[in-house]
Amino acid sequence: xxxxxxxxxxxxxxxxxxxNYGAVAALRNASLSVLPGEVHALMGANGAxxxxxxxILTGAIRADAGRILIRGQQLDVRSPAAARRxxxxxxxxxxxxxxxxxxxxxxxxxxxxxxxxxxxxxELGIPDLDIRETARNIPLAILRVLDLARxxxxxxxxxxxxxxxxxxxxxxxxxxxxxxxxxxxAGRSVIFISxxxxxxxxxxxxxxxxxxxxxxxxxxxxxxxxxxxxxMMLGSRIEKxxxxxxxxxxxxTTKAGRPRLAVRNLQLGTKLNxxxxxxxxGEVVGVFALEGQGQDELFAALAGSIRPGGGTIxxxxxxxxxxxxxxxxxxxxxxxxxxxxxxxAMQRSVRENIALPFSAALRKWGPIRMRRxxxxxxxxxGRLQIDTRAQGEVQRLxxxxxxxxTIARWIAADARTILCFDPTRGIDxxxxxxxxxxxxxxAGQAKSVLFYTSEMEExxxxxxxxxxxxxxxVVDTFSVEEADEPALMRAAYGLPRGVKADVGILxxxxxxxxxxx
Amino acid sequence: xxxxATMPQPVSFGRRVKRFMADRPLIPLIILLxxxxxxxxxxxxxxxxxRWLANTAKFAIPLAILAGCQTMTMLTGGIxxxxxxxxxxxxxxxxxxxxxxxxxVAFLLAMLPAVLIGLVNGIGVGVFRVHPLIMTLGxxxxxxxxxxxxxxxxxxxxxxxxxxxxxxxxxxxxxxxxALLLFVPVxxxxxxxxxxxxxxxxxxxxxxxxxxARLSGVRYWQVITALYVLSSLLAGITGLLYIxxxxxxxxxxxxxxxxxxxxxxVIGGTSIFGGRGGYTGTIIGALILTVLTTLLTILQMPxxxxxxxxxxxxxxxxxxxxxxxxxx
Numbered sequence: 001x002x003x004x005x006x007x008x009x010x011x012x013x014x015x016x017x018x019x020n021y022g023a024v025a026a027l028r029n030a031s032l033s034v035l036p037g038e039v040h041a042l043m044g045a046n047g048a049x050x051x052x053x054x055x056i057l058t059g060a061i062r063a064d065a066g067r068i069l070i071r072g073q074q075l076d077v078r079s080p081a082a083a084r085r086x087x088x089x090x091x092x093x094x095x096x097x098x099x100x101x102x103x104x105x106x107x108x109x110x111x112x113x114x115x116x117x118x119x120x121x122x123e124l125g126i127p128d129l130d131i132r133e134t135a136r137n138i139p140l141a142i143l144r145v146l147d148l149a150r151x152x153x154x155x156x157x158x159x160x161x162x163x164x165x166x167x168x169x170x171x172x173x174x175x176x177x178x179x180x181x182x183x184x185x186a187g188r189s190v191i192f193i194s195x196x197x198x199x200x201x202x203x204x205x206x207x208x209x210x211x212x213x214x215x216x217x218x219x220x221x222x223x224x225x226x227x228x229x230x231x232m233m234l235g236s237r238i239e240k241x242x243x244x245x246x247x248x249x250x251x252x253t254t255k256a257g258r259p260r261l262a263v264r265n266l267q268l269g270t271k272l273n274x275x276x277x278x279x280x281x282g283e284v285v286g287v288f289a290l291e292g293q294g295q296d297e298l299f300a301a302l303a304g305s306i307r308p309g310g311g312t313i314x315x316x317x318x319x320x321x322x323x324x325x326x327x328x329x330x331x332x333x334x335x336x337x338x339x340x341x342x343x344x345a346m347q348r349s350v351r352e353n354i355a356l357p358f359s360a361a362l363r364k365w366g367p368i369r370m371r372r373x374x375x376x377x378x379x380x381x382g383r384l385q386i387d388t389r390a391q392g393e394v395q396r397l398x399x400x401x402x403x404x405x406t407i408a409r410w411i412a413a414d415a416r417t418i419l420c421f422d423p424t425r426g427i428d429x430x431x432x433x434x435x436x437x438x439x440x441x442x443a444g445q446a447k448s449v450l451f452y453t454s455e456m457e458e459x460x461x462x463x464x465x466x467x468x469x470x471x472x473x474v475v476d477t478f479s480v481e482e483a484d485e486p487a488l489m490r491a492a493y494g495l496p497r498g499v500k501a502d503v504g505i506l507x508x509x510x511x512x513x514x515x516x517x
Numbered sequence: 518x519x520x521x522a523t524m525p526q527p528v529s530f531g532r533r534v535k536r537f538m539a540d541r542p543l544i545p546l547i548i549l550l551x552x553x554x555x556x557x558x559x560x561x562x563x564x565x566x567x568r569w570l571a572n573t574a575k576f577a578i579p580l581a582i583l584a585g586c587q588t589m590t591m592l593t594g595g596i597x598x599x600x601x602x603x604x605x606x607x608x609x610x611x612x613x614x615x616x617x618x619x620x621x622v623a624f625l626l627a628m629l630p631a632v633l634i635g636l637v638n639g640i641g642v643g644v645f646r647v648h649p650l651i652m653t654l655g656x657x658x659x660x661x662x663x664x665x666x667x668x669x670x671x672x673x674x675x676x677x678x679x680x681x682x683x684x685x686x687x688x689x690x691x692x693x694x695x696a697l698l699l700f701v702p703v704x705x706x707x708x709x710x711x712x713x714x715x716x717x718x719x720x721x722x723x724x725x726x727x728x729x730a731r732l733s734g735v736r737y738w739q740v741i742t743a744l745y746v747l748s749s750l751l752a753g754i755t756g757l758l759y760i761x762x763x764x765x766x767x768x769x770x771x772x773x774x775x776x777x778x779x780x781x782x783v784i785g786g787t788s789i790f791g792g793r794g795g796y797t798g799t800i801i802g803a804l805i806l807t808v809l810t811t812l813l814t815i816l817q818m819p820x821x822x823x824x825x826x827x828x829x830x831x832x833x834x835x836x837x838x839x840x841x842x843x844x845x
């Protein structure tokens with residue numbers, strides 16, 4: 001598909017881009033070609049290599065192989081400044097204004113002309129910005145718009161927008177999309193990274209799809225194309241995988257009894273919206289979502305790390321309010337964060353790390369019963385088969401063993417509910433298998449597990465049910481038999497179930513936005 | 518880091534020595550202490566005798582207890598600069614109140630500012646998240662101010678050193694300083710607390726990774742408040758011991774011990790960034806500093822030169838020690 005003769009010379013043409021991190025290939029063979037005046041979508045599932053490609057194009061990291069042409073000239077983007085000089089400007093998800101400077105000083109810092117900036121800010125729907133305001137005091141949504149205005153003000157040839165409309169209220173998002181569309185009309189190009197088909201269909205001319213570090217297709221955006229794109233992102237995995245129905249948990253006990261955890265209408269800023277679901281005893285419920293759809297906030301709220309803005313959490317039928325993780329732990333709910341460095345005291349021993357929750361409560365500050373602790377800790381170590389050859393300091397353990405320690409802690413503490421956030425990220429296959437097995441065992445002992453994963457195949461290996469979150473809402477719930485990868489992928493991109501390719505939702509969306517504007 | 522865990526490889530002799538030292542960080546410290554004593558003996562043959570040992574212990578003990586305060590606070594990534602003021606306050610109040618009061622009452626009055634300052638430190642650091650350096654420096658200044666005000670009210674009544682403190686601070690029984698009667702239980706308690714109690718575990722955990730401790734259900738403010746109150750109490754008791762040793766109550770009695778107490782903890786291998794260290798190393802650190810002071814005193818240098826040399830040696834020893842012990 002990339003070999004199609006192009007009607008014009010591309011403005012940006014990257015071919016054969018590869019990047020390895022150690023033995024891991026983040027990008028194998030990625031290409032991206034953007035025509036003048038085009039709004040071009042860059043798509044791919046989690047870990048497909050989108051962010052690596054973006055970082056290479058904007059000079060944040062260097063590619064191991066590949067060729068990048070800008071206006072037909074070979075270019076060596078070795079720094080963000082070089083990319084900027086070449087006319088390639090990114091707007092990232094994180095706001096980039098320096099918080100302690102006012103807006104004007106931030107503009108001077110990057111040599112951005114002030115008047116065009118102000119014009120763009122007004123254009124983007126903020127009529128009354130005080131450019132003397134310190135960036136820290138400006139709300140996040142406005143900051144993102146200011147980032148965009150700052151990029152537009154220097155008139156870049158290629159503008160790179162990473163999830164630009166995430167965290168924006170609807171009115172601002174609309175303005176942003178309008179301005180982006182007009183960039184294309186003015187002969188400039190935009191690379192648009194988004195998980196939202198609705199926006200892509202309303203905005204983009206073509207899309208490049210990445211899978212496993214390689215470009216697998218370039219398509220024109222037309223009604224019905226979203227099914228093709230989902231197929232491309234899935235690749236050979238499109239075959240509907242049959243799962244043997246799990247030795248289903250005894251439904252009479254799990255369904256009849258009240259749920260272990262009942263979440264109703266949970267609300268948290270712009271991140272979580274009306275999230276409701278149940279978690280029964282003896283059940284592993286999967287949470288599947290693309291990055292940044294509110295899953296982090298959901299887990300933090302259930303773990304007592306942040307307080308939700310609205311909604312209720314019931315534990316065993318009793319409403320619970322968590323103001324500190326210790327409240328959640330008191331209720332038997334333990335949180336295993338995805339990032340091991342968040343959970344471990346790296347300079348301490350395996351034993352101390354596993355036993356840490358034992359000492360947390362004020363009344364447990366006294367002398368430790370060493371022998372009893374030893375028994376409990378070795379029990380947990382044995383159960384997870386932690387390699388204890390370097391147990392003096394957790395930081396000397398391998399990543400997989402560190403991950404096991406974070407889970408062993410709550411096995412030792414006998415937590416009734418474990419919230420596992422992507423526990424298999426970046427660890428070896430063997431350890432992954434052990435963790436799957438352990439989670440199933442826990443369910444077998446009537447414990448309950450909420451399991452966020454960014455890898456679709458894990459859903460079928462581990463979960464009884466899976467909820468899919470998109471844009472802070474639970475968009476669908478699947479039993480494990482239904483949760484094949486195409487279904488999950490569609491749901492994760494906010495596409496409704498059972499839509500036929502030839503009908504497509506995009507046609508409707510096009511006419512909708514046309515009527516609205 | 519995974520390599521060392523999973524693939525034992527043949528290692529060079531130097532590396533093995535380093536490993537050995539890293540696993541037993543006390544050994545290089547003890548070697549250094551012995552070297553210093555040997556140098557002293559060479560410079561002044563015969564100086565190292567029973568009397569010298571008792572004397573060294575007497576002066577090292579107050580320093581070692583204050584360094585214990587630093588060790589515990591440093592384990593959480595903090596520091597307690599108010600120990601000097603707290604010690605001075607309790608000593609001064611004891612010496613002035615004993616004139617008219619029952620000893621028990623005088624003792625309670627002497628410990629009162631210690632508890633108060635510890636509580637304020639703990640709440641400031643634990644609840645309001647003021648940096649411990651600033652928090653304890655601030656309360657230290659406030660305490661000194663109060664002491665000056667207090668001094669005016671007791672000028673008429675005068676001061677005296679209670680006999681018991683005199684005996685404890687200076688007395689020697691069968692060649693052993695009586696101060697050991699206080700120090701040995703205190704030291705055993707601190708070591709036991711750090712290694713064998715839930716509270717001790719939490720000090721290390723909070724200093725190593727506060728987020729991880731929080732996710733395990735630890736309430737930071739509780740740990741920190743208890744810690745700074747404990748630190749202050751120890752400092753108050755040290756003040757009582759120190760007044761028995763120095764015998765001259767003044768408004769800056771224990772102030773010269775503050776920075777050496779930090780140095781002793783650092784030399785003893787406690788990381789100021791938290792999570793690493795222990796009290797046994799600190800005790801040896803305090804001994805090293807005390808012997809070093811003696812050594813520089815007999816070198817008959819002008820005071821300025823002594824201080825310069827002292828500073829350089831402390832820096833050098835700490836840097837060298839960390840190079841030996843850090844295993845990465």
